[in-house]
Amino acid sequence: MANSMLEFDIAIIGGGGAGIPAAIEVGRAGGSAAVLEQAEECGGTAAISGGGCCIVGTPLQKSHGIEDTPDLAFEDWVKWGGGSADEVWARYYLEHTLHDLYYWAENCGAKWVDMKFQEGNRVLRWHRPENNGLGLMTALIKTAESMPNIKIMTRTGAGKLLTKNGRVVGVTASSNNETIEIFSKAVVVATGGFNSNLDMVLEVRPEFQKFRVMEGSGFGAKGIGHKMIKELGGYLTHMDHIWFYVYATPDYRDPQQRRGLVFRMTPGYIWFNQQGRRFHNESVTGGASATPALLAQNPPHAWAVLDHPMTAKMDVADPYYRRGDVIDHAKVQELLDNSPYIRKADSLEDLGKKIEVDLASFLSEVKDYNDAFDRGLETEPKFGKSLKLSKRFDTPPYYAIQLFPLARKNFGGVKTDLRCRVLNKHFEPIPGLYAAGEVSGMAGGHINGRNGLEGTMLGPSVFSGRVAGAWAAHEAGFGPGFVGKPNRP
Ligand SMILES: Cc1cc2nc3c(=O)[nH]c(=O)nc-3n(C[C@H](O)[C@H](O)[C@H](O)COP(=O)(O)OP(=O)(O)OC[C@H]3O[C@@H](n4cnc5c(N)ncnc54)[C@H](O)[C@@H]3O)c2cc1C
Structure with missing residues (x-):
């Protein structure tokens, strides 16, 4: 029996790299959203990250004489992904990085300060924000906090998705030893990856059982969202694609x-x-x-x-x-x-x-x-x-x-369509359920493939968070869904 019940247009689980952008989109579309964050503050792995994002065709690149295009980046991306990148999501992301990540983040108060070479890229495109991931997330969190229709609930851990007639209608959560039921028209799961849950890592990579492998993501990356979604029949894909560092x-x-x-x-x-x-x-x-x-x-x-x-x-x-x-x-x-x-x-x-x-x-x-x-x-x-x-x-x-070896980033996860709707094993959307960020292998299920060009985790997490928030708001009756501005000649 819940101690209290709350109602919002959209419930967002996780206040990190994907969850906060999702909230901003819901807020800008005019809907109300609750962000449930289990930690004392929002930010997640994104806030402790290097903050680097793979972005294409930017003023910063131009100021260094670098000509970069989505076509060039796409070739690098697919080649580096070792045959298992989701090409549709990769293309979608790369075309949207200039306007819908670079300028959008600047608009929220972030500042892109420099670039660094990363393996697999033919040009510099790993863009670092001022004060790394913390700088980027601080700007985004402040933007979300300034919106009257966004309620950020920290120290609130989500438990179970609520359903009615096959539709996701909310989520249970616990906060200060109290159980809350949050009802909403749609739920966005943005709980991050599972690389801080060694049991899950070893389950999908059993060959590592004989070695020492370390947990290496943010403290909240325990795979809770994967379990919630799996229970409802969501399809998990490319789960063995884990980026290990040594x-x-x-x-x-x-x-x-x-x-x-x-x-x-x-x-x-x-x-x-x-x-x-x-x-x-x-x-x-x-x-x-x-x-x-x-x-x-x-x-x-x-x-x-x-x-x-x-x-x-x-x-x-x-x-x-x-x-x-x-x-x-x-x-x-x-x-x-x-x-x-x-x-x-x-x-x-x-x-x-x-x-x-x-x-x-x-x-x-x-x-x-x-x-x-x-x-x-x-x-x-x-x-x-x-x-x-x-x-x-x-x-x-x-x-x-x-x-x-240390398990750092999940390149596989919950399969979604281009609206970030969670798909079941028949590749049909589960009504009312969205996923974005590392829980969905950074975006869509496996946007990177086996290897990532770097900056291809946080960037797609922020971007897919925006996409999920905009479409969830649309489903709830607010805004046109994610439109954005592709960078095409
Ligand atoms: C040290 C480090 C450096 C990195 N540097 C880079 C980089 O420079 N560039 C790059 O592209 N990628 C980088 N990454 C990866 C990148 O940070 C992540 O892929 C990205 O933050 C994922 O965003 P997310 O929103 O999916 O997850 P997160 O940012 O981790 O946010 C998920 C949030 O959900 C919360 N949560 C989880 N379960 C629940 C629950 N049940 N109820 C409520 N809240 C819950 C968590 O506490 C967390 O706050 C780095 C990762 C690490 C570990």
């Missing part, structure tokens, strides 16, 4: 020892397998390159070796290790000093002994690497790693950080 180490502060910490910006480090051999160009860290290289090792883990000055650049992608957009170096040092997955020694020889690799191979690899600097080479000969941002290993203490 520059991550277990979070020793996690009592369950399941979470991983990604650390970036360590250009000098080199990686060793347990045989004491380097096996990859460490400056190429993407999910389609570094991940298969590490997984091919026996056992499938590695040691990232750094000397003392290199640790100064270490950026741990977790809110505990940052103050806003600034690295908290004291916390990073705390990690280096305390993690049982990190070894420290005053000589490379002692470090090699501590990590129990083949010592002769280990020392000879470091010597070869250092020789490349002594010879004034621009790249080291073994894998062609550029030495521009790197240095010799010569300043103790030396550190070895143990790396394991």
